[in-house]
Amino acid sequence: MRSLTIVFNILSIITIGNAAKILCVFPVSAHSHYTIGHSLAKGLAARGHQVTFAAPFEEKESIKNLKSVYLEDVKKQAEERFSKSSIFDIANVSAIVIIPFMSKMGLWFSEITYADKAIQTILNSNETYDAVITEAFATDALQGIAYHFNAPSILVTTIGPSTWTNYLTASPSVYSYISNPFLSFTQKMTFYQRIINILAAFLQTSFNSIYSFPQHEKILHKYVPDAPNLYDLIKNTSLHLFNSDPVLHVPLPLAPNIVEIGGIHIEPPKKLPDDLQNFLDDSKEGVIYFSMGGNVKSKEFPQATRDAILRVFSKLKEKVLWKFEDDLPGKPKNVEIRKWLPQQDILAHPNVKLFITHGGLLGGIESLLHGVPVVGIPIFGDQALNMKNAVNRGYGISIPYKEFTEEKFSSALQEMLGNPSYSQKAKEMSILLNDKQVKQIDKAAYWIEYVIRHKGAPHLRVAAHELTWYQYYSLDVILFLILIKIVLIKVFWIVVKKLCNRLCSRKQNKQKQN
Template sequence: MSARIGFFSFLVLFLTIIGKNEGARILGVFPFFAPSHYILGSTLMKGLAEAGHDVTIISPFKEKNPPKGGKWTEIIVENTLEAVMKSFPKPDLFKMEGLSGISSGISTTFLIETLTNLITEETLKNNKIQELLKSNQKFDAVIITQFNVEAMKAFASHFNAHLILFSNVAANSWLNHFVGNPSLPSFFPEILLSFPEKMSFMQRLENTIFKLANTLYYNLYIYPKHNEFIQKYFPNPVNIDDLLYNVSLVLLNSHESISSAQPHVPCMVEIGGYHIQPPKKLPDDLQKFLDEAKEGVIYFSMGSNLKSQDLPIETREAILKAFGKRKEKILWKWEDDVLPGKPPNVKVGKWLPQQDILAHANVKLFITHGGLLSTIETVYHGVPIIAIPIGGDQKMNAYGAERQGYGIVLPLREISEEKLSGLLDEVLANPQYTNNVKERSIIMKDRQVKPMDNAVYWVEYVIRHNGAKHLRVPYLELTWYQFYLLDVLAFIIGVILTTVILIKVTCTYFYRKRLNKTKLKKN
């Protein structure tokens, strides 16, 4: 009898362990054509697959290094790029660099919305996506990139799955309201305005006006537009209002080492730096070039979306002249076959393994556009920067690095041989820049758990706890005007005005009555 009980107990324990280790089915939606977006999305989904889960990813890229663990399925929407480009010719981003403040924010907002609306619709009507929507597949969670593709949140509703948002950047007003995270314009600069954390009165005024305008724009145009996409392309459509605020988890590509400390509600988790991999061996020519650079190496890259070859000719020539005077070697990500006027100390490459380069001990300075991935990687490896920000979040990241003391901002329009040479001397000769970034690097690496492990844990947590509704803040039920007390303020103002009017009417009445009595006495 005892043997049977022992065997039964063992069987129950065994089945319990098997049940706990059974992988979840997770859909990741990362439809953007920017390589940086794909790196973040695919790295997250591969981490989940390697943790033993059954992962499906929607993207325009084919993964070159599929995960070794779990199950990996790709739905590649490669044909959407051509369709989008027909309606959305690629803008000259370098020409937009001079805009600032509200004018920059407005123009960038319209640019982003035009592009994201096209990407959303072209992705949803793609034959492969329609086949997926009409299939009998089941998912436990859907992870959506939080970048103005609101209609795609209907994937979660369609598959009866928990909705998880992934943000390429830190908490911001594009996503805070979906989970009730505080983002008052008094202390939360709008991401497209690039204002410092401590804003002046005029900056707070601009920030407030821009936030109000954005809130109205999204609620009156963007969300209704994406609701149309949902009704048109999903077999069993629901209203977008039932989707936007039904978020179980937000994964933020941020950390205190690279951005200011910010308030986060319980369902928001920072995983910044999760995409960084251990350094790999460099190609032989690059390894030799870096190893032999006894005076050090300056690494120059404008990222994956911006092309150095598109720089204005006079700017490029000024940069080359400044580089030609350096004792250090220069490694430049240059997308063309030839770099006219290239000095002997400059080596170019159409594609360069940035993380592995920054990890090399001889790299002393990184000249960057200030993209967030580049910012995270340079902080992790402890390399100071000169930032040439162009748009998006680049200015915010660049000026943040300058305030934190590990970089200097060089606006594109101010580049000259003399200016660049002076900044190179300043950053390379002053050890404070390197010391500051190495201090930030220590902070980034000082974590209780690895950021990827943290991401996997919280995704699994949400699935284990059936959406983790206990993490939702109760005031999320308030509308945006209730959240900001606009209805209360309107009521208070109305009461004050009514009281003032009543007092005025009453005073006028008694004044006239008294005046009439005085006139009667005189008569």
């Protein structure tokens, strides 16, 4: 025991000796975004690093080596902006509208983050940081924070790599099979879908160039006046972490400074409260767990949709545990509601047969880790794409909210409860997802520490950032080769024509002589 104590103390000294000062800024006021950022910050602090974590959420507990900074102004403005609307209001909005909407939202978050009193205090302090980690969610101007502290810039995106974010690291955007996340196309796109995908990419690139990037430039130089132009900041990104995994998403060609860390927020199952434990243990016919996540509230379902859901539940022999944020009059006896539920711990219970979800990425990771199949009601963003991936892999059924009917919902539940292939496939995918060389937090921490050790690790960055768009796609080379081909054909034609003329002339001369 004494030897183990000595070894532990030595390792602790080594860890502290290599400790870095790291600033993390996660300004998006969505709990799923905060969860990823806080899990990363907490994991880095556990390794001995001194971490400052800024987010629009107040911390409830004190964690060693972790200093929490509450972005109160961001929280207040976000509540004022989004409290009057529901995510259900934009369920039918097309990608043509969503792409500029998301860009504008990123600009807004960038502006209010810089203006937040807590961020201004950090920027005006004499602190130094070995790395700055910022959330990349169309918030490009925030890379100025890393420049301000002369520290490597590390980005974190709460969804997977896609054409929406590839420009940050010049990762390949192959539009024939890499879809814009707001289109929810799979890798096997039809000819029509490939047309739409390319048009969406053109729209995004054009909107960024004409509007979004110039506006980010203004915000950047308003708060970090001596910063270089935005393009220089972007191409100097040291590392980009994504909340994704090839098992959940799709395998993609990634630049060396892109690392997938999907499931970083997962923790070992904890003991459930007694009432929930008894409810799950006593449900011999099985339990359906239902949650629309943190941003989508079940209580905001239209009354007709809510009634349809309850009618379907009333016909089931299984019990239903529903995260519902208000009273629910008229609920059947087999339906139990709670305003908040420990989702990871519930999904780990063996009596949970399926998970009804909005298709959010965190819930998808949690359910698949525990081998629980899903019925999805996707509404917005990447939710439809997440559910299409689940359908394609055989452990999910998707009912887009705009297509939701009582009949489709009932049919989906009956199919999943009566067909064991969904559960079997979920368990097979669970094995793949759990088969990791190291924990995702250790993987993320290693690469962050690697970037710090190697002063930003510029050797990991691809040269594509130094090329113009026409050079990147070799359009100048293709045009040159086409011109050469045209010239050679022209020369060949002239030579052939002259030879033919000469032969004809000789033939005519012979005829005259004869």
